[in-house]
Amino acid sequence: MTSTEQRDRPILVKGADLLGEGATDVLVVDGAIAAVGADADQHAPTGTQTLDADGLVALPGLVDLHTHLREPGREDAETIETGSRAAAVGGYTAVFAMANTDPVTDTAEAAERVVDLGQRAGYVDVHPVGAVTKELAGAELAELGLMARSRARVRVFSDDGRCVHDARVMRRALEYVLAFDGVVSQHAQDPTLAGRTACCHEGELSGRLGLPGWPGVAEESIVARDVMLARHTGSRVHVAHASTAGTVEVLRWAKAQGIAVTAEVTPHHLMLTTDLLTTYDPVYKVNPPLRPAEDVAALRAALGDGTIDIVATDHAPHVRQDKEHAFTDAAFGMLGLEQALSVVSTTMVATGAMSWADVARVMSTGPAAIARLRDQGQGLVVGAPANLTLVDPTREVTVDAARSASLSRNNPWHGHTLTGAVHLTMLRGLVTARKGLTWGASDV
Template identity: 70%
Template sequence: MSSLLIRGARPLGGEPCDVYVEDGLIRSVDRVAGAGERAGAGRGASASEHVETVDAAGLVLLPGLVDLHTHLREPGREDAETVRTGSEAAAAGGYTAVLAMANTSPVTDTAEAALRVWQLGRDAGLVDVQPVGAVSKGLAGEELAEIGLMARSAAAVRVFSDDGRCVADPLLMRRALEYVKTYGGVISQHSQDPALAGPSACCHEGELSGRLGLPGWPGVAEEVIVARDVMLARHTGSRLHVAHVSTAGSVEVVRWAKAQGIAVSAEVAPHHLLLTTDLLAGYDPTYKVNPPLRPAEDVEALRAALADGTIDAVATDHAPHARQDKEHAFVDAAFGMLGLETALSVVAEVMVASGLLDWAGVARVMSTNPATIAGLDGHGRPIAVGEPANLTLVDPAAAFVVDRDDSLSLSRNNPWHGRSLTGRVIGTFLRGVRTFG
């Protein structure tokens, strides 16, 4: 019988409580009565002689974070990341569940491939790794993948995406939306019109891209796909999830779709909440990401949309790359940034410190909503008696400087290196078992 007592934590930033966990479930949540007295502190703790006690005074307790958008690279690119190293990075970032994107080698487009990723996650045992199935075979955008078989497998795939590539064919997208509806699934779309954002586009299209001589990626290339897909979602009555929204125009389309009652959800990546396109002036390939960093006016729109609920979730788009893929001239470097270990701190810096979100809001956009979108039972649950003890402890006052060499990821393409952030994960617990801290 394993048990855990977290003393004096503030669930969702509220009043201090003692939270007692036994056999993976929360058994009691007792408010701390005062400086010298506790109201029912640790009720039930005597049920086990071996209780791990955590002094959490001054710390915020959140439900374990859930990431809708993680690239773990295994199988195929274990030089950049493995399921185990990605799981270690996720646990360090406060995550208890991550969704592993399908653009591996081989692609996760069959039930067998999905089961392999799922089993690697179980073997690592640090976070619940849920595979994302490809929409199309080989991510080629021509023929539907084995959606039904993946959904019915032990991996129980519910999110499908060709992330890294847009499902550009509207008929294929329509068929995918119709098909996943049968299984209660959702299509997560990488919204990028391939004609408007050509194969060499690598920078937000604007004055800076022209001055730097970098091929431009206009915001409208994202927005026209978002608009098309919300209409297809309305037509099919199916669920659409818009991955890594990056423009004010996309926000307006999603806001309109929700007002119409269309089943659409959306996510934003931490880097799109803080970093802007001016960072590209030094041609540092660390800042090359897809969709690209956008101007300040887009960043402000994304923050407001996350605060008012138009954007449902923060998702890392954690994209590790080996040095030989990232350390090139900007136009030739791979797209992507690390994100798992710093996402909570970025959200604390951008959204909490500014008053746009409180800690209950952080739990909503980084745990509850992502778990609901992904259909993950046992995650994103209230901190309440009888609930699974998937929990994250945060020190809201902890200031630190990000050092890429401290990362648990195998890769070092960290856009936050050298930057000061405030708000740090202190401990992560998966079903009551400490996985970090």
Template identity: 70%
Template sequence: MSDLLLTGATWYAEDGTATTGDVHLRDGAVAGTGRTDAPKGTETIDADGLVLLPGLVDLHTHLREPGREDAETILTGTRAAAVGGYTAVLAMANTTPVTDTAEAAERVLDLGRAAGYADVVPVGAVSKGLEGAELAELGLMHRSRAQVNVFSDDGHCVADGRLMRRALEYVRAFGGVVSQHSQDPSLAGPQACCHEGELSGRLGLPGWPSVAESTVIARDAMLAEHTSSRVHVAHVSTAEGLDVIRWAKARGIRVTAEVTPHHLALGTDLLTGYDPVFKVNPPLRPTEDQEALREGLLDGTIDAVATDHAPHARHDKEHAFVDAAFGMLGLETAFSVVHDLLVADGRLGWADLARVMSVGPARIAGLVDHGRPVAEGEPANLVLVDPAATVTVDRAATQSLSRNTPWHGRSLTGAVHTTILRGRVTARGGEPTTC
């Protein structure tokens, strides 16, 4: 038997009720809480002053393997995930080859299991080769060992309404969900890299209008209603898109949505220096959009925080802004950013933080062993966080192979202390353990 005792931790029920006490973990599950009968000599972690949460779940991670192991591997990406408090990550399909077959999905699953730092859940492509022309093997991927339940052409919008309708009809049969990159390519254009407005004109950068996002969300919501299926809005970035999601939910349509830490906390003013680290897809938005997204997260319109962790090698990122690759690192900093922005000042409670960074994402993805309460018999996928700690982000110290973090040099309040996957410590004090 493997035993671990967390002493003096504080955890929260879904209704916000707090409990402080000991938590005994045995053989990958919670063996007891409060006064426990852990055997003599049990490894102990002093959790006094720490908050115990269900392990974080990321709905949107780019691990780059196979195909771009110079930017990230499943091993390095999941080490970063463990340091960031994640026990499960959903690996996006835009690899080389694309995850559009059962065999490709099983390969990603096996690489994740071999790494051992987090559960790696493959996301299947909606279309073959991400080309938006023909459906990928949705059913075969779902019935494979990988049991794929989430499908996305992320990086590309499923722009063809007929193909999107067929995908929604197909996944409805097994309770799957299509995660859409909401970008009308005819409105945003292939070179769009900056929010369309006064700033894009002044900087001479091709603009991406808010309507390119909101019109796709509206179409997909109506298709989800028509097919009685589920659609998930990836990385919503505009107040206009949020309004459509709010309308769809009020109508009873089965739509969920995620927001990234960088769209919550970073704005278009950062683009004035043309630093390509701030080039992301969808682009950073003005203050009014950031504020709307924060309110949407607080009022429950947005269901989850997802990192859109997008590592890039230096030779892909260090270019003129318009030519640089899209994307930012996110796994190691997401908790601290959200805590610093919304929890430290009391706007987001601990139970709600768990809801948007663990419980909600796990439910959307259908992960039954993650996002679970701290209670006897539940899986021991957990994270201890220190609300009082301050972390200064150093890109040179990241576990990722890439260095494109937008948070370099920033000091954030709140840090991950210890990450636990099935009762085993995978990261402690900002460093991964030996798996």
């Protein structure tokens, strides 16, 4: 059966626990949700295929606002196709590809190329994140308006990996994107406080290990500056990968003032702590760095109460020769797409801190709203595109990095046993992944 034939065939998802709020049926016809409810089967056309979803939680397809797909330039670490496969395995139906590629996504042509490669792969919708400044140099604004008006319809801009540290440039960027309801996603890190050799959180442990660190205030000071710039310009700012309790305090204050700020937290900052650095294992080298347990607790609480809006993976694949060095010399970053849902399930749902409806908000509808997506994150309602993720909430999975769909193996979850696993991913009626494998020529 070809992909086109499988998409064209109606599917009745039978007995799914919709957002964890009760079992129901979902009918998919011509790539859209045609009916929801106990009587959905009555609307099913002849030849409809039934998919038994008893015991599975149904969520709208996940959306990742922060993914590094490495193409163009570092196809040895990841390509748009392999990253899309990893995303589908993780329950995603849309991802945002960061701009720090080679060449940088700082023109309309480069942004459209990313869209075309994503469509060719076909596993998820791939949306480019446009650079804020040319060549990520932090000096001159990139083609923000041209990228926004292009076929790529760019609405999210970021120099991620490099903070837009010049306040004047950041102000101009916020003023510019206001015209087309864009958002600037900031990698908040003051370079004058971080230092060139810093590689982990600054604290007692970094001193004991002899590792140069940067303090939490390097992040917090930029977040504070940017929310004030957002208030001044009336524009939207998004805080990428928030990682400290101090950042949570700034966000809570800013939202109380009505400032248009949103924020994301990564799965690794929800679970992993700086104590892991005692192994000197470079898989745990990431930017922003892993933080102490008290920061992790603050991040979980902020995600639970809505101060932090969404979960984003910061999926950052690296080839072995870039990662397997002494800790201070290794590349920053870790994989995230395939285990993100399981980490959120383990840390937030299994602990009672969040419901599955909350998971849908922070991993689907929320990120889609921030990015102003038109056909993702609409929820499981009649007329919406059939972007669907089925989750087995009780299934325990022990992660094996060697089985990753990503080209890279810098997986911090290797050996971890997580509760809750993606069972099936559907993009506009096409099953793109099932039980850890991307969909091929077999039936559902």
